[in-house]
Amino acid sequence: MIDNDxxxxxxxxxxxxxxxxxxxxxxxxxxxxxHERIRAYKMGGKTLIDLDSVDEYHASLPRLEARASPGTESP
Incomplete structure (x- = not known):
């Protein structure tokens, strides 16, 4: 994930x-x-995390599909 903008x-x-x-x-x-899923930068001895890349990572996560609960299945 390299961003040169x-x-x-x-x-x-x-x-x-x-x-x-x-x-x-x-x-x-x-x-x-x-794994280049989020971006980080070094400033001196500190590591900085790019919050936009964290948002992009969260947006890329698969959605959990709900399953029917036991006893609630329709015929």
């Missing part, structure tokens, strides 16, 4: 806040970064 303003937050926003832990965050 220089005109677009990035919403970057510190790593911990990006994990909180994305509702995942640091291990999952590093996994998503490694």
């Amino acid at each position: 220089d005109k677009k303003r990035r919403r970057l937050v510190e790593f911990k806040n990006g994990c909180r926003y994305g509702r995942f832990g640091k291990t999952k965050a590093y996994e998503l970064i490694a």
Whole structure:
């Protein structure tokens, strides 16, 4: 996921806040970064997470289809 759109303003937050926003832990965050599912940047010693890429990741997740509950099936 490489984005070279220089005109677009990035919403970057510190790593911990990006994990909180994305509702995942640091291990999952590093996994998503490694698989280029979310974007991250380095600024000095800090890792910053792009919130737009987190939104894109969430939007790409498959929807869970509801199954009929036992005893509620129609004939």
